[in-house]
Amino acid sequence: MLRVENINAFYGDLQALWDVSFQVNEGELVALVGPNGAGKTTTLRVISGLLRQASGHVFFRGRDLSKEAPHRIVELGISQVLEGGKVFTEMTVLENLELGAFIAEARKVKDESLKWVYQIFPRLEERKSQRAGTLSGGERQMLAIGRALMSKPKLLMLDEPSFGLAPILVQQMFEMIKEINRQGVTVLLIEQNVRAALELTHRAYVIENGRIVGEGTGEQLLSFESIRSAYLGDGNV
Amino acid sequence: MFEGLMQNLVFGILMGALYGLAAVGLSLVFGVTKFLNVSHGELLMLGGYASFWLFTLWQVDPFVSLPAAIVFLLVVGAIFYKLLFGRMVRLTEGEKIQKTLLVGFGLSLILQNLAIHFWTADTRSITTWYSGAVFAFAGVRFPLVRVASMVIAFIAVVALQWFLQRTYTGKALRATVENWEAATLVGIDVQHVYFLSFVIGAALAGVAGALVSVGYSIEPTMGMSWTLKSLIVMVLGGLGSITGTFVGGIILGLTESATGFFLSLTYKEVVGLVLFILILIFKPQGLFGTQGR
Amino acid sequence: MHRIQIALTVLLIAILLVFPLVIKSDSIINLAVYVLLYVSLASSWNILGGFCGQTNLGHAAFFGAGALVARNLWFGGANLFLSLLAGALVAVALALLIGVPAFRLRGVYFAIGTLALAQILYITVGNTFSMISSIPAQDLAVYQLAPRYYLFLGIALLTIATAYVLINSRLGLGIMAIREEEDAAESLGVSALKHKLIALVLSAFFGGLTGGAFAFYHVGYYPQLTFGPEWTFDSMMMAYIGGVGTIAGPIIGAVFFVILRELLALKVAELHLVVFGTLFILVVLFLPGGFMGVWEKMRQALARRVTITPVRQQGKEVGKAEIG
Numbered sequence: 001m002l003r004v005e006n007i008n009a010f011y012g013d014l015q016a017l018w019d020v021s022f023q024v025n026e027g028e029l030v031a032l033v034g035p036n037g038a039g040k041t042t043t044l045r046v047i048s049g050l051l052r053q054a055s056g057h058v059f060f061r062g063r064d065l066s067k068e069a070p071h072r073i074v075e076l077g078i079s080q081v082l083e084g085g086k087v088f089t090e091m092t093v094l095e096n097l098e099l100g101a102f103i104a105e106a107r108k109v110k111d112e113s114l115k116w117v118y119q120i121f122p123r124l125e126e127r128k129s130q131r132a133g134t135l136s137g138g139e140r141q142m143l144a145i146g147r148a149l150m151s152k153p154k155l156l157m158l159d160e161p162s163f164g165l166a167p168i169l170v171q172q173m174f175e176m177i178k179e180i181n182r183q184g185v186t187v188l189l190i191e192q193n194v195r196a197a198l199e200l201t202h203r204a205y206v207i208e209n210g211r212i213v214g215e216g217t218g219e220q221l222l223s224f225e226s227i228r229s230a231y232l233g234d235g236n237v
Numbered sequence: 238m239f240e241g242l243m244q245n246l247v248f249g250i251l252m253g254a255l256y257g258l259a260a261v262g263l264s265l266v267f268g269v270t271k272f273l274n275v276s277h278g279e280l281l282m283l284g285g286y287a288s289f290w291l292f293t294l295w296q297v298d299p300f301v302s303l304p305a306a307i308v309f310l311l312v313v314g315a316i317f318y319k320l321l322f323g324r325m326v327r328l329t330e331g332e333k334i335q336k337t338l339l340v341g342f343g344l345s346l347i348l349q350n351l352a353i354h355f356w357t358a359d360t361r362s363i364t365t366w367y368s369g370a371v372f373a374f375a376g377v378r379f380p381l382v383r384v385a386s387m388v389i390a391f392i393a394v395v396a397l398q399w400f401l402q403r404t405y406t407g408k409a410l411r412a413t414v415e416n417w418e419a420a421t422l423v424g425i426d427v428q429h430v431y432f433l434s435f436v437i438g439a440a441l442a443g444v445a446g447a448l449v450s451v452g453y454s455i456e457p458t459m460g461m462s463w464t465l466k467s468l469i470v471m472v473l474g475g476l477g478s479i480t481g482t483f484v485g486g487i488i489l490g491l492t493e494s495a496t497g498f499f500l501s502l503t504y505k506e507v508v509g510l511v512l513f514i515l516i517l518i519f520k521p522q523g524l525f526g527t528q529g530r
Numbered sequence: 531m532h533r534i535q536i537a538l539t540v541l542l543i544a545i546l547l548v549f550p551l552v553i554k555s556d557s558i559i560n561l562a563v564y565v566l567l568y569v570s571l572a573s574s575w576n577i578l579g580g581f582c583g584q585t586n587l588g589h590a591a592f593f594g595a596g597a598l599v600a601r602n603l604w605f606g607g608a609n610l611f612l613s614l615l616a617g618a619l620v621a622v623a624l625a626l627l628i629g630v631p632a633f634r635l636r637g638v639y640f641a642i643g644t645l646a647l648a649q650i651l652y653i654t655v656g657n658t659f660s661m662i663s664s665i666p667a668q669d670l671a672v673y674q675l676a677p678r679y680y681l682f683l684g685i686a687l688l689t690i691a692t693a694y695v696l697i698n699s700r701l702g703l704g705i706m707a708i709r710e711e712e713d714a715a716e717s718l719g720v721s722a723l724k725h726k727l728i729a730l731v732l733s734a735f736f737g738g739l740t741g742g743a744f745a746f747y748h749v750g751y752y753p754q755l756t757f758g759p760e761w762t763f764d765s766m767m768m769a770y771i772g773g774v775g776t777i778a779g780p781i782i783g784a785v786f787f788v789i790l791r792e793l794l795a796l797k798v799a800e801l802h803l804v805v806f807g808t809l810f811i812l813v814v815l816f817l818p819g820g821f822m823g824v825w826e827k828m829r830q831a832l833a834r835r836v837t838i839t840p841v842r843q844q845g846k847e848v849g850k851a852e853i854g
Contacts, residue, residue, distance in 0.1 A: 102423050
């Protein structure tokens, strides 16, 4: 469904991604793991169009995304949740969700989508009239994901959904992500919390210093010696 | 003495409503796009002249021609955006503010001098059959035209607020102000949002200008003074709040009138500028504070 | 500086010195006076606005203050040069007065803050000194244009020379560092405030000096005139169109401006401003280096063809190499 081929990306003169290639098949839950600053977020930004790559291609359902504006990419079916779950704090939970259904296709089915999101995240329905700025960190993350779901994406990209969450909430969060995937949304997940990510996913890629250095199923990677020591030894890198 | 003061304050409020309207236009543009369009005053001037000529040439009542002024400024705003300001969308925030300041200023010079060239530097004003109408209340005179202008300004601001709070597009605008990346990731065409805010801001300036032409007077060089007033009110009223800005306009009007009454006319013209500088220096965030986020 | 440049400069100065002796037409000398005036005004603006990167929209305040003080002292019987100096110093005092608080404002704050300040002065002076100021009859009888010309020439040369020396000094490096990246410069030990103030003081001094010369030159005017924002805006536009942040830029811009104004004055009074404003916008949007920038690019392109070729790596230029 998503094919990333030989992406080289720069911030100014600084190269951030080197020949990054990977793919995500329909229905999968794929993780992109790696240490801080490895280029995970950069990769997502290239896919969603926020950052223009210097060379390489991103194919989504056969279509080259290179020339598309970010809002068009949303229309094509990719929805990204930014790191830290950036919600529109001045608006209510409901307004945030409604904005999630901004694109024409999604607006038509807004009410159904809303029901669907409330089903996955009941807490959001409780708080629907509250200003998003008053939500807790975990709730904001849920809202951000819920908002992304409102556009009925084929591919959902999550940037560090567990970031800043208490361990119990992390577990819940991943349960919800699994549920979303079960309901038919393909998911690409970025995580620093490698163990949790690897336990969750079908497949994962490891990225370090802007390069893909490993690939395999969750179990395979979990058993790699290097991964164990680098990431799972004495806490996160 | 008291009546004199009350009269002055009333005039201040009536004028202040127009300051507020003009400032709201500039504030909208700046809030969304971070363009500091210092030719805002000239857009107002164009609105005033549109109204004036429609009246002088074809006897169209200035209140009736308001929609025409709006359309005119929407078009003019669109042209300026496509030609000039739209090119600066991709700059960093600091660069954007700096460059639009310079471009806006060059544009204001061009518009000012074209206006002088085509319409002469004379001061103009619209006088209708009801221009002299006044109703008196508690010893204070309320010129009908100015009161109507204030009401219209108020309605315009309320309409804008409704648009921003209750329509999808309006919410898209607000979302873009808060976080343009998150907005674009929701499918909002940020470029389009920028364009929309700019032309709406221009239209608001046009309405203000049209109201100024009938209740007060217009001339080609009025632009800079109105741009400055709008800037002052923007800073006074706090960025990001439409109602705050409108109220700020009224406060400026009142302050000017009170100053003129208690001190002198010189100080009246200057008090706003002094306030402006004081706020810039002492208010820690001023125009570019991170809007509280 | 290359020998050719030095020779040309000397030649130019020589021409300027003998100019009024050779040209007998008063109207042309008046034109030259205005060119020199604008050279000084634009160059002095450029010191703060171009080299230091602080867009000062209140430059007219210095011009006006210098004019006001010099004029009044001179009319009162004081020695001309002392009057001019006093005018310039008052402008500096004004600059320091507003500079210290104003520089707490960054970037565009500073620009609109200075604009507001200049407007305050403009309005206040207009209300306080509302009578037209005319040169007394006895002085008018012996009014000669040539001394005025030489005064403006001297000030212009002084301003440019100061700018030149400044730019090639360590102080100048600090000032330009502020323009590029103020925070980075600060962290390297360059005191931003000190450098900005120096640039401001120099800018104000020469702006005020020019104002004093104007007071000596212009027969009758309303004092408010010299505080008018057009002095600031014209100077700024000249600097940008000629090439902001260069020595020659303001000079080119000034010459261009006055010539353009002359050419278009035959048609309608203010159209030169429309043209100039358009050029200004074009420069800001597309040609940030102004005339000098274009000139530099052409020079580089020519030089490159002959001996120097760019070395490319992955499509990006990483250096130059000489061949042949």
